[in-house]
Amino acid sequence: MHDESGRIEETRCLGENYYLLKVFAPQIAREAKPGNFVMLRVSPTWEPLLRRPFGILQSQPPHIWLYFQVKGRGTTLLKDRQAGDRLDILGPLGNAFPELPDQKILLIAGGRGIVPLFHYAKNYAARQPLLLLYGGRGAADLKLLAELDAMPLLEKYIFSEDGSCGEKGPLTEGLEKIVREQRPQATMACGPEAMLAALAGMLRAKKLDNYASLEAVMGCGFGVCHSCAVAAADGRYRKVCADGPVFPLEEIQWPI
Numbered sequence: 001m002h003d004e005s006g007r008i009e010e011t012r013c014l015g016e017n018y019y020l021l022k023v024f025a026p027q028i029a030r031e032a033k034p035g036n037f038v039m040l041r042v043s044p045t046w047e048p049l050l051r052r053p054f055g056i057l058q059s060q061p062p063h064i065w066l067y068f069q070v071k072g073r074g075t076t077l078l079k080d081r082q083a084g085d086r087l088d089i090l091g092p093l094g095n096a097f098p099e100l101p102d103q104k105i106l107l108i109a110g111g112r113g114i115v116p117l118f119h120y121a122k123n124y125a126a127r128q129p130l131l132l133l134y135g136g137r138g139a140a141d142l143k144l145l146a147e148l149d150a151m152p153l154l155e156k157y158i159f160s161e162d163g164s165c166g167e168k169g170p171l172t173e174g175l176e177k178i179v180r181e182q183r184p185q186a187t188m189a190c191g192p193e194a195m196l197a198a199l200a201g202m203l204r205a206k207k208l209d210n211y212a213s214l215e216a217v218m219g220c221g222f223g224v225c226h227s228c229a230v231a232a233a234d235g236r237y238r239k240v241c242a243d244g245p246v247f248p249l250e251e252i253q254w255p256i
Contacts, residue, residue, distance in 0.1 A: 001222070002027040006087040009063065011079070016140040017070040019079050026062035028091045034120035035213055035246045038064070038091030039221035042078040051090060052078075053218045053241075055115035055190075058122050067115055067144070093221045094245045097188050097211055104129040104154070106184040108199065110171060110191020111136045114144055116213045116246075117190055125151045131182055135159035135171030142166075155182070172198050179206060186210065189249070197254035210249035216240040 006025035013019055028038060039051035052074040058065040070079050081087070097120050107117040107130060114134060121130055131154050136142045138160050145165075148156060157174050158166025167174065172195065178184075189199055190213040203210050216228035223242030231253040232238045238247065 001091065001093060002031075002089075004028055004089050004091075006064075006089045008081055008083050008085045008087060010083055011081060013079070014143045016143075017079075018143045019068055019070065019075075020057075021066040021068075021078075021081075023064050023066065023087060023089070024062055025064050025087075025089055028089060029059045029061040029064045032056050032059035032064060032092040032119075033096035034123055035094065035096035035116045036092035037094050037221070037245065038066075038089050039093060039218070040066075040078070040090075041088035042074045042081075044085070048074060048077075050219050051088070051221065053093075053216075053221060055119075055213075056092065057115050057118050059119065067112070067118075069112055090221060094241060095243075097213070097246050099124070100128075100186055100209070102128055103185040104131070104182065106131045106133060106178060106182065106187045108171065108175070108187055108189035108191070109134045110189075110195040111141045113189070113191030113195075113213070113215075115190065117188060118144060118148070120188060121148070121151050121153060125153050129154045131155050131157070131178065131184060133157045133159070133171050133174055133178060135166075135174075136161070138162040139165035171195070172202065175199070175202055179203075179208075184208065187249075189213070190215075193255070196249070196252075197256075200249050200252070200254045203249065211246055212249045212252065213245045214240045214247065214252070215245070 010022040057067040159171040186209040219225035228240040229237040
C-alpha cells in the first residue's frame with residue numbers, strides 16, 4: 001500500500017456522465033492486480049474530508065486508469081479535475097481475483113461492475129479462455145464495448161434491459177445457456193447487489209468456483225472504520241475493504 005501523489009494525464013468524458021481518467025501513479029501501477037482498488041482524495045482541499053473508493057480499470061506502469069459515473073458530490077468534483085492536477089491516492093488496497101491459470105472463466109459484469117473484470121481480461125485474456133457476460137440498463141451504461149472488442153476474449157454476450165444494445169433483458173437471462181453451452185470452470189462477477197444475489201441463487205448448484213467483487217461505502221479503505229461490513233453466510237461479518245472486495249460468492253449472506 002502506498003500513499004502516492006498521482007498526476008492526471010487525461011480526463012475523458014464518455015457521455016452520459018461516464019468518465020475515464022488516466023493517472024500517472026507508478027508505485028500503485030506496479031503493484032495493482034485485478035480486483036484491487038484505491039482511495040482517492042477527489043478535491044485538492046480537505047473538503048470533503050474523506051477519500052472515495054475507486055476500482056482500478058487498468059494498470060500499465062507507470063499509469064492506472066479509473067472509470068466512474070458521476071453520482072454524487074465526490075464524483076462531481078473528480079470529473080472537473082484537469083490534466084496536470086495532482087491526486088492524493090492510497091493503494092492498491094484489498095485483495096484480487098484469483099489467477100486460475102488455464103481454466104475457462106466466465107466474467108459477469110453489471111454496469112459499472114465492469115471495472116475489475118476489465119482489468120482481469122486485460123491481464124489474462126491472451127493467456128487463457130475468458131468469456132464475458134456484460135449487461136446494463138441500456139447502451140448508455142455499456143461504455144467500454146470498443147475497448148473490450150480489442151481484447152482476445154473467447155466470446156462476449158451483451159445484454160441491455162431496454163434492448164438498445166445486444167439482447168434485450170437482464171444479463172441473468174443469458175446465464176443458464178452460457179453455462180450449459182460453454183461449460184466454464186469458474187465465474188467472476190461484479191455489479192449491483194441484486195444481480196449478485198440472483199447469481200448466487202442461480203449458480204449454487206452448478207459446481208463451479210464462483211467469486212464476486214463487492215462495492216460498499218468506505219471511510220478508510222483498510223479496515224479501521226468498519227463502515228463497509230457485510231453479513232457473511234456463517235453469521236459473522238466481513239469488511240469489504242480488508243477481507244475483500246473479492247469473496248467466494250457463497251461466502252456472503254445474500255438477501256432472499
